[in-house]
Amino acid sequence: MKYGFIGCGNMGGAVARAVCKGAGAGDVLLANRTPAKAQALADELGCACGTNEQVASICDFIFLGVKPQMMExxxxVLAPVLESRAESRPFVLVTMAAGLSMHQIRQMAGSGYPIIRMMPNTPVALxxxxxxxCYDDVEPEQLQEWLCAMAPAGQLDEVPENLIDAASAVSGCGPAWVYQFIEALADGGVAAGLPRAKAQEYAAQTVLGSARMVLESGQHPGALKDAVCSPGGSTIQGVRLLEQRAFRGAVTDAVLAAYEKTKELGK
Ligand SMILES: NC(=O)C1=CN([C@@H]2O[C@H](COP(=O)(O)OP(=O)(O)OC[C@H]3O[C@@H](n4cnc5c(N)ncnc54)[C@H](O)[C@@H]3O)[C@@H](O)[C@H]2O)C=CC1
Ligand SMILES: O=C(O)[C@@H]1CCC=N1
Incomplete structure (x- = not known):
């Protein structure tokens, strides 16, 4: 079995879903503390389900999908299992834990095994x-294999490890704040008289389309904002109000608060 997951919650489950597409469900083994959770996902994805020990014994890529506080x-428990196979059947550890460095994971796993550290976000599920x-001691062929398996997850970007915590605070945490914004945008629509379902659809499609404009036009977000604001029009009144309420400063501070907390998780 090539790809194993230990911890199939919100993030591990979403990554497993992508890897089943990228590598084929027949090469994926899921394990979770509550086995029924792994079993339900395995049934849905058409992959296998087993124990942590089985994943640690037989998988070539071992995805660690538990909370940072539970990792140690x-x-x-798995360190002896990993040690006993390391010589005969090498493997790569793949951690997605916020705040924990490759060095820390290796210390917890018992040795300096090849390792990939990634920072995904929940839209991986789609x-x-x-x-x-980032990675260490991973063979180029292993990395290529991993990148192929992960391709259906979305955009992959190699960064030095010292940027992972900052990236986590933008794109790892960011979906939660985007959902808050979508909810608030829809609430405004409901307050102005729209039915809830329509308000939510309009809000979500607006965020999706605006994000595509930033990515595909190459224009600065400020210039794209200016193109929406007619002189003497309605949008600039909303911009004025959001500036009064320190909207951009609040979002920037949210990223920094998450960044500080992420660094704390690694201590
Ligand atoms: N949720 C998110 O948006 C993101 C999460 N992450 C990281 O992903 C990791 C998982 O987070 P979530 O999926 O959100 O948490 P979660 O709580 O949804 O999932 C964790 C899963 O691990 C299982 N688990 C706990 N202890 C276990 C053990 N000893 N053996 C096997 N399974 C065990 C739990 O039953 C649960 O299903 C964390 O390290 C987090 O920092 C990273 C980026 C984004
Ligand atoms: O809130 C958390 O700790 C995780 C890490 C990035 C997104 N969610």
């Missing part, structure tokens, strides 16, 4: 994720 206890990654 989880790996403590193939629309943003994933930063």
């Amino acid at each position: 206890d989880m790996l403590d 193939g629309a994720g943003m994933i930063q990654y």
Whole structure:
């Protein structure tokens, strides 16, 4: 079995979904503390389900999808399993844990195994994720194989490890704040008289289309904003109000608060 997942929650489950597309479900093995959760996802994706020990024993890429605070206890149990196979059947650890460095994961796993550290986000579930990654001691063929398996997850960007925490605070956490914005935009529409379902559709499609404009036009977001604001029109009144309420400063501070907390998780 090539790809194994330990922890199939919101993020591990979304990545497993992508890898089933990229590598084929027949090459994927899922494990979770509550086995029924892994079983339900395995049934849906058409892949296999097993135990942490099985993933650690037989998979070539071992995705670690548990919370950072649970990583040490989880790996403590698996360290002897990893050690006993390392010589005969090498493997790559793949961590997605916020705040934990490759060095820390290796210490917890018991040795300096080849490792990929990635920072995905939940839109990975739809193939629309943003994933930063870095690695150490991984063979070029192994990396290529991993990149192929991960391709259906979304945009992959290699970065030095010292940028992962900052990236996590933008694209790892960012979906939560975008959902808050969509909810608020829809609430405004409902307040102005739109039915809820229409308000939500209009808000979400607006965020999707605006994001595509930024990515595909290459224009600065400020210039794109200016193109919406007619002189003496309605939009600039909303811009004025959001500036009064320190909208952009609040978002920037949210990123920095998340960045500081991410660094704390690694201590
Ligand atoms: N949720 C997100 O948007 C993102 C999460 N991450 C990272 O992904 C990792 C997982 O986070 P989530 O999926 O959000 O958490 P989650 O709580 O949804 O999923 C964690 C899963 O691990 C299972 N688990 C816990 N201990 C276990 C053990 N000893 N053995 C096997 N399974 C075990 C839990 O039952 C649960 O299903 C974390 O390290 C987090 O930092 C990274 C980027 C984004
Ligand atoms: O909130 C968290 O800790 C995780 C890391 C990035 C997104 N969610």
